[in-house]
Amino acid sequence: MKIGELARQAGVTTKAVRYYESLGLITPERLANGYRDYGGADVRLVREIRALHQLGIPVERTRPFLECLAAGSLHADDCPASLATYREAIDELTGRIEALSARRATLIAQLQIAAHRGSGVVPRKAGGAAGSDYLTLPVDLPVPEDxxxxxxxxxxxxxxxxxxxxxxxxxxxxxxxxxxxxxxxxxxxxxxxxxxxxxxxxxxxxxxxxxxxxxxxxxxxxxxxxxxxxxxxxxxxxxxxxxxxxxxxxxxxxxxxxxxxxxxxxxxxxxxxxxxxxxxxxxxxxxxxxxxxxxxxxxxxxxxxxxxxxxxxxxxxx
Structure with a gap:
């Protein structure tokens, strides 16, 4: 099949297909006239690349999954190298989340300072003694009746x-x-x-x-x-x-x-x-x-x- 048909079946653009090919992730057959000829296996590879990319795995790092399929595995993540790539992506995502959480905490602290500036109320740090006053319930609270x-x-x-x-x-x-x-x-x-x-x-x-x-x-x-x-x-x-x-x-x-x-x-x-x-x-x-x-x-x-x-x-x- 031609590149346009492959792109249509896999749900990507022809530009994306050419990019995957430039990275050596897919290798189409060449006809006698020099034209590329893609097959059903190429469609599956491109779909796999697209699915992994949507999960946040860079296109360049999908190779272990494609090699797993090429080795005859039923699923692209049946191989140890694929699982290792999952773990690497999770670790990187965790790091980004932690960095964003720290940035968010800093912004909240700045908001508190700005919101209370000139009010006479000193903002407290979350988790501090004053911050925990309303988080801890007295043991002798009266129980409401129905x-x-x-x-x-x-x-x-x-x-x-x-x-x-x-x-x-x-x-x-x-x-x-x-x-x-x-x-x-x-x-x-x-x-x-x-x-x-x-x-x-x-x-x-x-x-x-x-x-x-x-x-x-x-x-x-x-x-x-x-x-x-x-x-x-x-x-x-x-x-x-x-x-x-x-x-x-x-x-x-x-x-x-x-x-x-x-x-x-x-x-x-x-x-x-x-x-x-x-x-x-x-x-x-x-x-x-x-x-x-x-x-x-x-x-x-x-x-x-x-x-x-x-x-x-x-x-x-x-």
Whole structure:
């Protein structure tokens, strides 16, 4: 076959084919008139190069895989040299991820310094004594009781309420789509250098918003793999406050802001008073097709709640 046909069957450009040939990765037959003649084996080689390149392996380093096929192996990665190339690519990718993570941490630190400059609040280092205040839960936290305040929620349609998120968009709660959306609702997130409401630890279910957020952060990929299409945190704190939390904790999902507690009023969600402010009680909704499929209430302990949601998703697959 001609080079154009090979490129079409393999899903690459003719320029790419010529490049592979210049590297000696494919060697077509030559007809009597000097034209190149490619066969089915060349199509497989080019497809293999393309697939490996999409995984991040440079074209020049696909040779061990092609040689493995040429040796008669059923798969291009049946040979030790192919496995070694995989490991090298993984090591290089790990190094790049670590470098990017370090750069990200530096940027977050610079953001914290800039955000607090002139505010009188000294930003703390993540993991430091002040940074861990909200990550460690007291052992004697009061356990919230199930007062039945969320029993009516399963099967209830979500209201046509539009809330701002930390990505700068507006989210309609009745239009979240057919996939499951996990919305964990919490009273407020503490911030290093600021005080929590008086008596916060003595209010059942109040303390633990930061550990809960970290749990959803750490289990985020697991939740998606278990069937969650999206994850949101939701509180009455404003978007600016929530953006600081997203940056400081490195949350991979967005937060929804409902300062007027419109969701509580339309759905009859449980709330409580602290320091003269009305706040959401901690609960989590699993929404599918605009309807609440499941409600977790009360939530305790908050630092283990993401695992509880993950377990439910796995035990109740779609």
């Amino acid at each position: 007062d039945g305040a969320a029993a009516h929620l399963p099967g209830t349609p979500m209201p046509p309420l539009a809330l701002p998120d930390t990505a700068g968009k507006t989210v309609r709660l009745d239009a979240l789509g057919p996939r499951r959306t996990v919305i964990y609702i919490y009273p407020l997130t503490g911030r290093p250098g600021t005080d929590l409401p008086e008596g916060w630890n003595s209010i059942p279910g109040a303390r633990g918003c930061t550990p809960e957020a970290c749990g959803f952060r750490d289990h985020f990929q697991d939740l998606l793999e278990a069937g969650a299409g999206r994850v949101y945190g939701l509180s009455s704190q404003d978007t600016g406050y929530q953006n600081e939390v997203v940056e400081r904790l490195g949350l991979p999902f967005d937060m929804l802001s409902d300062p007027a507690l419109g969701l509580a009023d339309t759905l009859g969600l449980p709330t409580f008073e602290a320091d003269g402010a009305r706040l959401f009680r901690r609960l989590t909704l699993v929404v599918r097709g605009g309807v609440i499929e499941h409600a977790f209430y009360p939530v305790f302990p908050p630092d283990e709640h993401a695992q509880q949601v993950l377990t439910w998703l796995r035990e109740n697959p779609l």
